[in-house]
Amino acid sequence: MADSNSQVWQRGTVHSAEEIAAGIRRIVLRPEKPHAVRPGEHIDVRVLIGGSASIRSYSVVDASPDGSELAISVFLSPTTRGGSAFMHQLMPGDVLEMTQPLQNFPLRVGAPSYVLLAGGIGITAILGMAALLRRLGATYRLVYAARSRKAMAYAGELAALHGEQLEIHLDDEGTSLDARALVDSVPESAELYMCGPIRLMDAVRRSWIERGLALPNLRYETFGNSGWFEAEPFTVRVPRLGVQATVHSDESMLEALERTGLDMMFDCRKGECGLCQVRILDLDGRVDHRDVFYSDRQKEPNTKMCCCVSRAVADEERTSTPATVTIDIS
Known part of the structure; x- marks a missing residue:
């Protein structure tokens, strides 16, 4: 029997689809092999981009008790090449x-108290826990932080269900979240669960x-879909294998290398396991480390990167010239 976290692929039929916030679509799926869903779980989905299949991960927002219907919410990225589209x-x-x-984000029941932090579309991973x-x-x-009210998915439902337990922070209303103040207010014995942009999570960490x-x-x-810089095209080279590819804005380096025919090592595709790490031989630009696998000390020398999520970006003074990263793989 497969373990509870093995990738069992199946067909899923779309039951309903509707826009619930600016650029956010709620999609209810009916899997052919229903399975009960626990808070914090996600599904992987094969999407077609230019005729080629890629894998995307989406948190399960809610589900029927037996898992015969489950809902995800998808943000339409402004830089998409086809995944969210x-x-x-x-x-x-x-x-x-x-x-x-x-399950890669389990909720431990029994802690003295909890703080649940969601940034933007990260609410999809937190809603079930709450x-x-x-x-x-x-x-x-x-705690729910967003750019604006129109960009907040499930805001009304959350307010009705959680009342005073819900705390909202909105950038365009001047109530942006102060990560340090939030952490300072957390009881020492509390557990904090968070999902959102890497800048927010790094500030909290x-x-x-x-x-x-x-x-x-x-x-x-984290699904590795946000970084310190806007995603932009860059070039990756693997001299030992005679490979060069352009990594487009809405694909990962891992996907670009797979497109060239390379057989890459990977597991999570979210910057958590480190299995896809590559050695950096030369860099014309900067590395946008989007993983949570390396510590700050390990990231600083820019000698390795997790190619499933991390990217290269042009230097500030050379923004018209795409970055180039030269790597070697195991």
Whole structure:
């Protein structure tokens, strides 16, 4: 029997699809092999980009008790080359390939108190946790940060369900989240779960470490889709294998190398496991480290990078010239 986190692929039929916030589409799927869903789980989906299949990961927002219906929410990236656009074009009756629910972000029941932090579309990974903690009568805060109200998915439902436990921060209303202040307000015994842009999560992680809080009590989910810089095309070279490819804005280096026919090592595709790491031989530009596998000390020399999420960007003074990274792979 497969373990609870093995990738069992199956067909899923779109039951409904609707826009629920600016650029965010809620898609309800009916998998052919239903499986009960736990808070924090996600599914992998095969999307078609230019006729080629790629894999994208989406948190399960909510599901029926037996998993016969499950919902995901997809943000239409402004720099997409087809991944999120493919998902936004799905209509009821369409069929796609998907995995059973996978767990990389489990909620530990029994902590003295919780802080749940969602940044933007990261609410999709947090919403189910908040609902479970409410049902259990746990002590929790739900902190939701976004650019604007129109960009907030599920805002009305969350306000109705969680009341005073919900805390909203909006950039365009001058109430942006202060990561340090948030961490300073967390009880020492509390557990903090977060999902959102890498800048937000890195600020929280740094403040958490500076305060000396227990690292096992800080838990997070990342799909590697945000970084310190805007995604831009760059060139990757593998001289030993005679390979050169352009990495487009809406694909990873891993996907670009696979496109050339290279057999790459990988597992999570989210910058968490480190299996896809490559050695940097030369760099014309800067590395946008989007992983959570390396520590800050390991990232600083720019000698390695996780090619499933991290990218290269042009130097500030040479923005008209695309970056080039020369690598070697195992």
